[in-house]
Amino acid sequence: xxxxxxxxxxxxxxxxxxxxxxxxxxxxxxxxxxxxxxxxxxxxxxxxxxxxxxxxxxxxxxxxxxxxxxxxxxxxxxxxxxxxxxxxxxxxxxxxxxxxxxxxxxxxxxxxxxxxxxxxxxxxxxxxxxxxxxxxxxxxxxxxxxxxxxxxxxxxxxxxxxxxxxxxxxxxxxxxxxxxxxxx
Amino acid sequence: xxxxxxxxxxxxxxxxxxxxxxxxxxxxxxxxxxxxxxxxxxxxxxxxxxxxxxxxxxxxxxxxxxxxxxxxxxxxxxxxxxxxxxxxxxxxxxxxxxxxxxxxxxxxxxxxxxxxxxxxxxxxxxxxxxxxxxxxxxxxxxxxxxxxxxxxxxxxxxxxxxxxxxxxxxxxxxxxxxxxxxxxxxxxxxxxxxxxxxxxxxxxxxxxxxxxxxxxxxxxxxxxxxxxxxxxxxxxxxxxxxxxxxxxxxxxxxxxxxxxxxxxxxxxxxxxxxxxxxxxxxxxxxxxxxxxxxxxxxxxxxxxxxxxxxxxxxxxxxxxxxxxxxxxxxxxxxxxxxxxxxxxxxxxxxxxxxxxxxxxxxxxxxxxxxxxxxxxxxxxxxxxx
Numbered sequence: 001x002x003x004x005x006x007x008x009x010x011x012x013x014x015x016x017x018x019x020x021x022x023x024x025x026x027x028x029x030x031x032x033x034x035x036x037x038x039x040x041x042x043x044x045x046x047x048x049x050x051x052x053x054x055x056x057x058x059x060x061x062x063x064x065x066x067x068x069x070x071x072x073x074x075x076x077x078x079x080x081x082x083x084x085x086x087x088x089x090x091x092x093x094x095x096x097x098x099x100x101x102x103x104x105x106x107x108x109x110x111x112x113x114x115x116x117x118x119x120x121x122x123x124x125x126x127x128x129x130x131x132x133x134x135x136x137x138x139x140x141x142x143x144x145x146x147x148x149x150x151x152x153x154x155x156x157x158x159x160x161x162x163x164x165x166x167x168x169x170x171x172x173x174x175x176x177x178x179x180x181x182x183x184x
Numbered sequence: 185x186x187x188x189x190x191x192x193x194x195x196x197x198x199x200x201x202x203x204x205x206x207x208x209x210x211x212x213x214x215x216x217x218x219x220x221x222x223x224x225x226x227x228x229x230x231x232x233x234x235x236x237x238x239x240x241x242x243x244x245x246x247x248x249x250x251x252x253x254x255x256x257x258x259x260x261x262x263x264x265x266x267x268x269x270x271x272x273x274x275x276x277x278x279x280x281x282x283x284x285x286x287x288x289x290x291x292x293x294x295x296x297x298x299x300x301x302x303x304x305x306x307x308x309x310x311x312x313x314x315x316x317x318x319x320x321x322x323x324x325x326x327x328x329x330x331x332x333x334x335x336x337x338x339x340x341x342x343x344x345x346x347x348x349x350x351x352x353x354x355x356x357x358x359x360x361x362x363x364x365x366x367x368x369x370x371x372x373x374x375x376x377x378x379x380x381x382x383x384x385x386x387x388x389x390x391x392x393x394x395x396x397x398x399x400x401x402x403x404x405x406x407x408x409x410x411x412x413x414x415x416x417x418x419x420x421x422x423x424x425x426x427x428x429x430x431x432x433x434x435x436x437x438x439x440x441x442x443x444x445x446x447x448x449x450x451x452x453x454x455x456x457x458x459x460x461x462x463x464x465x466x467x468x469x470x471x472x473x474x475x476x477x478x479x480x481x482x483x484x485x486x487x488x489x490x491x492x493x494x495x496x497x498x499x500x501x502x503x504x505x506x507x508x509x510x511x512x513x514x515x516x517x518x519x520x521x522x523x524x525x526x527x528x529x530x531x532x533x534x535x536x537x538x539x540x541x542x543x544x545x546x547x548x549x550x551x552x553x554x555x556x557x558x559x560x561x562x563x564x565x566x567x568x569x
Contacts, residue, residue, distance in 0.1 A: 025500020025519065026288030055413050056429075059503065059531040061516050080503050080516070080531075084413050084429045090503060115416020115536050141242040141568060151250055 002030050005052065005091065012049075013041045021094065031078065031092035036107055039095055040133070043112040046081065046091065054081040054091055057113035062123035064100070064152045073100040075129050079109065079116070097129060100152075108134035126151035207235060214243050218321050218554045221564030225541075225553070232549040237542040244568040252528035257283055257358070257495055260528065265352040267530060268566040271310045273302045273343070274508040276356035281437060282504030282515035283358045287497035289490050294483040295360035296439045300476045301373070302346075302355065303506075304469040305339050308380070310509035311420075311462045312336045314561045318459060319391065321558045322400050328390060335383050338376050345369060359490030370477065377473045384466060392460070401456035405544040405556035408453065415539045419511030420465060421560060424450035424457035431507035442479075443472045458559040496523050510534055510561055530569055534562035 006018050016038035023030050034042050046054045059080040067073040075097045082089030097104045108131035110116045120131045121140040128149035131137055139146060148155060161178055213224035222243035228236040248267065252260040264279045265272035277299055284291065291299075316332030340350040345366055347353040355362050391397050407417070412425040422429060430447045432440045448464035450457030499521045505514035511533025518527040537560050544560075545553045 023500050023502075025286050025498055025502055027285040027500065027502035027504075029501065029503060031501075057416055058505070058512065059514055059516055059529070061527065061529045063518065063527050078516070080514075084427060087429070087434050092503075113416065114411070114414045114539060117415075117539055118535055139242075141245045143242070150247065 002032055002091070005046075006032065008049070009042055009045065012045050013038055016042050018042070029090060029092055031094050033094045033096065036095060036097075036105075039093075039107045040109065040112065043079075043093070043109050046093075047112055051086075052091075053083045053085045054089065055113075056082045056084045056089075057109070057115045058082050058090070060109075060116050060119035060123065062127040062129060062151065064127060066100075066153050074098065075100055075104055075127055077106055077120075077123060077129060081113075104128055105130050105132055107132055108137075110134050125149070128152065206230065212550075212553075213240075218558070220317070220558070220562055223562070223564055223567070225557070227545075227550070227553070229550065232551075234545050234548055234550065234553055237545050237553070239538050239541055241538075241564065241567050244564045246569065248569040249528050249530065252525060254524060256523045257497070257525060258492065260525075261356070262352065262354045264530075265354055266565055267532070267569060268508065268510060268513070268534070268563045269351060270313055270563055271306045271509050272351055272353045273306045273347075273355055274506060274513065276353065277303055277438075278504065278506045278508065278513045279515050280356040280358055281506060282502055282517050283497070285504045286500060286502035286517050286519055287358065287495075289359045290487055291360055291438075292484050292487060293439075293481050295485045295487075297476050297480045298361050298365065298485065299356065299438055300440070300443070301473060301480070302343075302353075304473050304476070305342065305373075307469045307509045308466055309336050309339050310561075311466050314558075315387075315391075315459060315462055318455075318555070318558045319397075321554050322397065328387070331383075331387065335380065342369065342373055342376065345372075357486065357490075357492070358495065359487030361485045364485055370480070373473075374477055377470055377477065380470055381467070384463065388463060392463070398456065400552075400555060401459060402454055403452070404455045404548060404552050405559065406452060406454045407540060407544050411540060411543060412453070416536045417511070417540060418533055419507070419509070419537070419561075420458055420461045421511070421537055423447060424461045425453035426451060431505055431512050435505065437504075437506060443475050445469075445472050455555055455559050494523065496521060501527075505531070508533060510563070510566070511537055513566075530566075532566040532569065534560075534564075534566045538562060538567065 002020050006020060009016050009018050019033040021031050021033055046052055057079055061078040063076040065074055077095045079093040081091040095106050097106055106129050108120055110120060120134055123129050124131060124137055125139040125141055126149055208229045210227050210229060211224055212227055213219040214222040224240040226238045226240060227234050248263055264275040267275045312332040312335055316329035319328040320326055343353055344350045346369060347355040407425050409425045409427055412422050413427060426449055428447055428449055445468045448461050450461050497519045499519055501518040503514055503516045505512050513533055514531035516529040517525050520526040544556050
């Protein structure tokens with residue numbers, strides 16, 4: 001089914017070049033990689049096409065792929081689409097950023113499927129992907145003044161250790177260091 | 185309700201109106217008896233009418249997904265109990281289903297029937313609690329709630345004798361169930377399932393034709409069909425708006441295609457329809473329970489080829505979903521061949537159903553907002569994970 005969708009996407013959305021990514025687990029849920037420039041047009045086509053009618057975006061997931069010897073690292077947003085009208089699915093879309101550091105923009109699919117609104121906010125909050133075109137992109141689970149993005153694989157918790165009066169051993173030495181460092 | 189001011193952005197675009205000094209900003213929650221947990225709604229009110237509403241949550245965020253990346257697949261199973269902490273057995277089943285899809289495991293017959301029985305009992309547990317709390321929010325100070333909880337306690341006793349715990353059951357395993365049914369459990373369950381319709385009739389006699397209930401529930405919080413589909417709303421909220429989509433009938437996971445049950449649909453999408461859909465769903469669950477209890481076969485409850493220790497699924501990914509009592513609960517797992525998942529994602533129905541809260545509450549009074557919010561039926565453990 002994904003091959004047919006790929007062919008129809010190539011004809012209906014000019015310039016779109018989806019790549020099918022195979023899934024080696026027994027679940028058989030293969031996915032389609034879209035490029036950021038044509039993502040919104042492709043999504044609108046998938047939603048409105050008479051045969052597919054993928055009107056229900058069930059799940060939006062953020063994934064953090066670290067640098068390996070094969071690829072520079074990137075962040076990814078995975079969309080699971082179903083059709084409530086035709087009762088078929090899932091069709092899995094993937095959008096990838098260019099790298100994990102500065103080029104982390106992706107187009108938001110919230111104008112196409114409103115169910116992505118809170119989920120894209122969560123991916124921004126926890127992974128740091130900035131969705132262009134999202135109506136209200138701000139942190140959703142962490143508090144507003146929080147820094148950094150916790151779900152990334154290289155996230156290190158801030159060292160905001162609080163002094164513990166009954167500490168002992170290594171906890172006591174660490175607390176003593178902090179008591180010296182921070183001006184009271 | 186506190187009168188703590190909400191952030192500046194809330195009424196920047198209302199400044200042009202000129203009437204901003206007549207608007208009152210209120211934070212409903214997070215310490216609030218009717219917000220079903222630590223949940224805050226920043227509302228902007230014009231008198232009693234809601235003009236703007238922004239849900240704020242994250243108070244119960246326990247980074248469940250990150251913990252799962254450093255724990256093995258089986259070690260995450262007790263954590264799934266605590267997601268939607270009222271319906272722990274359906275959470276377990278959703279996770280077990282996703283892992284079974286990922287690793288290609290088969291589940292024996294008896295385990296499938298036991299899963300269906302426990303899932304439908306969980307649906308009864310959840311809907312009684314929701315409807316009970318709905319009456320509580322409408323002002324019937326606790327009496328219908330306690331009637332509903334009386335029935336719920338009987339089912340929780342069943343869970344305790346089966347799994348050892350009333351609410352945090354941790355019962356499903358990858359490839360089957362954890363422990364065999366104790367002796368006498370089936371007879372007890374059959375007795376409860378036989379007596380349940382009488383309780384539902386009694387409850388409906390009190391509520392369904394009740395003037396006050398109808399006046400407070402009909403026409404309140406209408407959710408249109410197209411908005412519901414586009415916003416990804418699932419579960420009884422979606423079916424009350426008239427969309428025939430139930431994952432049990434669409435995906436036919438487990439052995440649901442063997443049971444004969446109907447899907448109740450609403451017409452108007454208001455609070456009354458959501459209440460009625462839940463009542464009718466409970467009756468359909470009793471039908472499924474009767475059939476499952478009648479047909480339960482003997483046999484093993486665990487796939488003999490399933491590895492419990494050293495479970496390493498092949499690299500790949502899978503998305504498994506079930507019809508939890510609150511909506512579509514899905515788990516998305518990416519495996520890289522190691523004993524821990526590379527990415528573990530919970531698709532929480534409560535969070536997605538909250539997308540339309542503002543649309544449903546705009547124009548209604550604060551009292552109606554609490555009632556509408558009660559029918560969205562959220563549990564903060566699932567929203568925040």
